[in-house]
Amino acid sequence: MEKSGFIFQAGRRLAVGPPVYYGWVGLLLVLAAIGVTAYTQQLRVGLIATGMTNYVSWGFYIGNFTFLVGVAAAAVLLIIPAYLYDFGPIKDIVIVGEALAVSAILMCMMFVTADLGRPDRIWHLIPGLGILNIPRSLLGWDIVVLNGYLLLNLLIPGYILWNSYNDKPVNMKFILPFILLSIPWAVSIHTVTAFIYNGLAARPFWNASILAPRFLASAFCSGPALVILLYQIVRKYTKFHVTDAALFKIAEMIAAAMAINLFLLGAEFFKELYSDTHHLAPLVYLYAGLHGKAMLVPWIWTAFAFNVAAFVIFIIPATRKSFVTLNLGCVLIIVGIWIEKGIGLIVPGFIPAPLGEVWEYVPTGVELLVTMGIWSIGLLVLTLILKIIIPIETGEMTRTSGVM
Amino acid sequence: MSDRDDDIINERSDEKPDAEEAGTGRRGFLAGMAGLVGASMLASCTWQEFFQQQFTRMTNKEIQETVDRLKAEYRAKYGMDFVVGTEAPIDATLYAYALDIQRCIGCRRCVYGCVQENNLSRDPQIQYIRVLKFRDGNMDLEQSTIYYDPEEVPEKGYYYMPVQCQHCANAPCTKVCPVRATWTEPDGIVVVDYNWCIGCRYCMAACPYMGRWFNYTDPKVPTDQLNPVTHYLGNRPRMRNVVEKCTFCIQRVRVGKYPMCVEVCPVGARKFGNLLDPDSEINRIIQTKRVFRLKEELNTQPKFYYFFAT
Numbered sequence: 068m069e070k071s072g073f074i075f076q077a078g079r080r081l082a083v084g085p086p087v088y089y090g091w092v093g094l095l096l097v098l099a100a101i102g103v104t105a106y107t108q109q110l111r112v113g114l115i116a117t118g119m120t121n122y123v124s125w126g127f128y129i130g131n132f133t134f135l136v137g138v139a140a141a142a143v144l145l146i147i148p149a150y151l152y153d154f155g156p157i158k159d160i161v162i163v164g165e166a167l168a169v170s171a172i173l174m175c176m177m178f179v180t181a182d183l184g185r186p187d188r189i190w191h192l193i194p195g196l197g198i199l200n201i202p203r204s205l206l207g208w209d210i211v212v213l214n215g216y217l218l219l220n221l222l223i224p225g226y227i228l229w230n231s232y233n234d235k236p237v238n239m240k241f242i243l244p245f246i247l248l249s250i251p252w253a254v255s256i257h258t259v260t261a262f263i264y265n266g267l268a269a270r271p272f273w274n275a276s277i278l279a280p281r282f283l284a285s286a287f288c289s290g291p292a293l294v295i296l297l298y299q300i301v302r303k304y305t306k307f308h309v310t311d312a313a314l315f316k317i318a319e320m321i322a323a324a325m326a327i328n329l330f331l332l333g334a335e336f337f338k339e340l341y342s343d344t345h346h347l348a349p350l351v352y353l354y355a356g357l358h359g360k361a362m363l364v365p366w367i368w369t370a371f372a373f374n375v376a377a378f379v380i381f382i383i384p385a386t387r388k389s390f391v392t393l394n395l396g397c398v399l400i401i402v403g404i405w406i407e408k409g410i411g412l413i414v415p416g417f418i419p420a421p422l423g424e425v426w427e428y429v430p431t432g433v434e435l436l437v438t439m440g441i442w443s444i445g446l447l448v449l450t451l452i453l454k455i456i457i458p459i460e461t462g463e464m465t466r467t468s469g470v471m
Numbered sequence: 472m473s474d475r476d477d478d479i480i481n482e483r484s485d486e487k488p489d490a491e492e493a494g495t496g497r498r499g500f501l502a503g504m505a506g507l508v509g510a511s512m513l514a515s516c517t518w519q520e521f522f523q524q525q526f527t528r529m530t531n532k533e534i535q536e537t538v539d540r541l542k543a544e545y546r547a548k549y550g551m552d553f554v555v556g557t558e559a560p561i562d563a564t565l566y567a568y569a570l571d572i573q574r575c576i577g578c579r580r581c582v583y584g585c586v587q588e589n590n591l592s593r594d595p596q597i598q599y600i601r602v603l604k605f606r607d608g609n610m611d612l613e614q615s616t617i618y619y620d621p622e623e624v625p626e627k628g629y630y631y632m633p634v635q636c637q638h639c640a641n642a643p644c645t646k647v648c649p650v651r652a653t654w655t656e657p658d659g660i661v662v663v664d665y666n667w668c669i670g671c672r673y674c675m676a677a678c679p680y681m682g683r684w685f686n687y688t689d690p691k692v693p694t695d696q697l698n699p700v701t702h703y704l705g706n707r708p709r710m711r712n713v714v715e716k717c718t719f720c721i722q723r724v725r726v727g728k729y730p731m732c733v734e735v736c737p738v739g740a741r742k743f744g745n746l747l748d749p750d751s752e753i754n755r756i757i758q759t760k761r762v763f764r765l766k767e768e769l770n771t772q773p774k775f776y777y778f779f780a781t
Contacts, residue, residue: 113688113711114670115595121684124485124672184670184685184712187521191650191669198525198651206649207674268769269643348613421679422634423612470635 073232076464077455083283084454085304095447104438106181114184116349116433123417123428125182131438132178132407134289136213137282137408139171140257141290142247143220145317160309162460163301164294165224166452168253172217174445181437188357205263211257219249228459233466257282270416272349275338281331282408287324288374290396290402291317299394305457315388321400324383329378349415357419362427367411373403475654525651526664526704536708540701545708549694556702558725560658561778565746565773566719567659568730569756570633574780577602577631578623584634584735588720589706590698592690599717600635600732601681611749635732636661636682636717637765637773643724644683659746659774660719668713675714679766680773683716719743745776 084092109116119126142164180186191197192210200206223245226461230237264273295317298309338349351357353367380386380396387393410430419425430438460465495706516600519540538555582600583623585627591597603615607628615632625631638661645661652667652672656664675683701707702722709715720730724743728734733741744753753776762778 114685115687117687119672121597121675121681121689124675124685151691176689179671182671184672185668188667188669191525191652198528200649200651204649204673206647206671235746246533263673264676267643267647267677268771269677332683416676421612422603422617422681423615424617432665448634 070079072466076468080455080464081451087304088454092447092450095443095450098443099440099447102437104445105436109433109437110186116330118429118431118434120426120428121416122420122424122426125411125413125417126288126428127430127434127438128178128182130411130413131405131441132175132182132404133282133412134409135171135175135178136257136260137286138290138350139175139216140253140283141286141288142168142171142294143253144287145291145294155242156252159266160294160298160313162224162456163229163297163307163453165220165296166449167290167294168220168446169452170445170449172213172220173448174441175443176215177444178438181441192414200218205259205266209256209259209263212259216249216252217254219245219252223249224456228456230413231462232459232464254283257286264412264416267416269421270349271346272327272416273412275335277331277335281328281335284324284328284331287405288321288328288377288400289408291321291324291399292377292404294398295321296394296401299390301453301457305453306461306463308461311388314393318381318387318393318396321396322378322387323421325374325378325381329374348419352413352418352425358425358428360418360425360427362429363411365412366406370403370406370411373399374407377403472728479625488773490672500650517675520666521656521667527654534703539640541703541707545699549697549708551694551697553699553701553707555707556700556705556722556725558702558722560656560660561725563745563747565659565745565774567637567722567744567753567776568638568719569742569753569762569776571631571740571742571780572632572777575602575631575633575739576738576740577604577619577626577629578737580737581633581732581741582733584639585717588694588698588699588723588731589717590690590692590708592686592692592709594691594697597686597715599682599684600633602631602633604629606629632777633732634680634765635775636678637680637771637775638717638719640772640774641770643677643679643771645669647673647677649673656704656721658725660704660721660724661716662718663714663716663723664704665707665709665713670712670714672714679769679771683714685714686711697764 117126117128143163144163180189183189187409192207199207199210201211223242226242227237258279261279264270265276265278266274267426270449295314301307302309336350339350348357352353353363355361356364377396377399380392380399386396412430418427455464497541514535517540519536523537525528526534529537538557540555543554545551545555570671579602582602584590584599585599586593586597589599591599601617603612603617604619604626605611605615605620607630609615619626638659640655640659642655642661643653645651648654649671650669652669653661654662655661670685672685675685686709690709692708697708698706700722702718702725705718705721720728720732723730729743730741733743742752742756744751746753748754756778757776760778760780762776764773764776
């Protein structure tokens with residue numbers, strides 16, 4: 068009876084909204100349906116529907132997966148300043164960051180599943196029933212940390228909001244350990260994901276110990292940039308209040324993270340260029356082309372230009388604190404990191420191939436549509452979660468508010 | 472699959488007719504689930520196949536059932552009887568390979584012998600052996616090519632180096648597999664359980680020798696060119712979206728034959744034998760010839776040696 072009260076209220080919240088809400092949800096549903104259709108095509112003919120080959124055996128799906136792990140990690144890393152330094156303005160917004168993390172993790176899982184040749188055998192990964200090859204396989208570890216992270220990010224906001232809904236105080240003694248645990252856990256998901264690639268001596272482009280730090284630095288740019296945009300949308304359409312100060316503070320963090328990211332990139336450039344060994348080849352392929360093959364060159368320079376431009380925007384207080392340039396910077400960063408940590412990271416790992424051949428990779432229409440579908444499902448999940456949790460956070464939706 | 476399911480359901484309802492009404496909902500759900508799973512696989516796949524365990528975890532009885540099922544499946548699909556062997560490793564055996572780089576003429580008979588023996592897909596083309604052509608005085612992989620088509624081999628000024636799975640003692644590919652679908656057998660052969668592989672292709676990213684191949688769609692082999700003498704961990708017909716690789720012709724070497732590539736080499740450049748036998752040819756080569764292993768700096772410890780006979 069009591070539970071159905073919550074479900075009834077939540078259902079009503081999901082069903083009722085302004086026209087722009089229906090339009091947005093409708094659009095996402097259509098795009099998701101197109102993606103699902105494309106995926107059934109891939110299931111029907113096999114992974115030959117993708118552009119992947121025996122030379123470049125991971126592509127767009129794994130690139131998007133890698134980018135989104137960063138988003139998921141960084142959305143929660145905002146907790147650090149919020150709780151450790153008790154910075155009030157950010158503290159209010161942690162819950163929405165966690166909602167973003169949950170949606171990002173779900174998208175990660177969908178991307179990995181889309182990349183699997185045999186999704187029907189996914190139960191082989193369940194320990195006991197199947198075999199999860201830990202501690203040896205980093206992919207095994209990644210499954211553990213991603214699922215653990217998903218549970219943490221369901222538990223923490225779930226507990227806080229459920230109490231808020233019931234007008235009960237939050238027992239900090241119970242939830243604080245989980246909040247503190249989620250900080251190293253957020254670091255772990257992106258570190259382990261970096262280690263998936265990092266541990267492969269066969270692929271010199273990934274086999275550099277700078278990879279995990281670079282992953283974290285770039286995640287600290289893209290994740291918070293998404294959060295800044297998300298908050299402006301949320302505060303426009305709901306009663307949820309976010310101060311400008313909080314957004315500017317996040318932008319300041321991004322500037323620092325981007326500085327580190329560019330520095331680490333420079334360090335990598337120096338090492339490869341100065342030592343000038345055979346390991347330089349993938350970097351040359353990526354930034355200049357190799358043996359006349361140069362498909363990624365315009366993309367990576369776009370990413371580089373976007374990242375540098377955003378860094379300039381975020382380092383200058385005047386542009387950081389003007390919403391026009393702030394939002395421009397956020398978009399530049401999201402696109403820049405998406406290229407850099409997506410296709411710009413995965414594909415050059417395979418080029419040249421370990422026996423020297425240069426085979427390029429282009430995603431097919433099926434891959435693009437499936438990717439679009441997964442992003443749509445992720446954004447839909449995020450929209451629906453926010454539709455329920457924001458009224459709880461603002462106190463509009465409580466147990467008593469249901470009695471009408 | 473759905474036929475089988477209906478049978479089971481009918482059997483149950485015959486036994487307990489009075490429980491019919493209560494069970495309908497659940498049965499409907501189960502049938503729906505079966506349909507859903509079936510649709511997602513989109514290939515003929517029985518429950519037995521779906522719930523089959525990893526090869527090393529199967530009991531002898533389960534292995535026998537699996538082999539019988541596979542034989543029936545191949546019979547129905549190709550109209551011929553297959554041997555699906557499950558020969559265990561021979562005691563006190565550790566296989567190793569040696570290739571005389573000086574003698575190889577780059578004719579690629581090994582490549583085609585392997586394709587034929589191991590039922591490799593002709594379209595899309597899969598070949599476990601790549602023959603790299605190098606200019607004399609150069610051993611830079613990036614400057615080698617596998618694409619050459621002269622009137623006659625060997626070409627003057629070039630030498631050839633075939634590369635296939637190196638059956639590493641410290642194999643990076645088996646380490647990374649998230650479900651242990653690939654492992655090193657006690658006789659040193661790195662194998663894949665095609666029915667356990669989930670198709671994540673992590674092993675392909677991990678291999679420094681391009682030793683692994685993925686069937687991006689159903690492998691195609693003309694029926695009249697099929698080799699029906701197979702091993703479960705070797706050359707039995709594969710399905711789509713799983714990884715496969717050279718197994719030193721496990722179906723041959725475990726019954727005392729040489730791998731096909733050794734047998735077809737017209738110049739005798741390929742040698743194969745037991746490392747644990749002190750009198751074996753392979754041991755004599757390693758001890759008395761100048762040998763090297765590919766990418767030794769990666770510490771993969773291949774059991775595949777290149778050597779210079781003279």
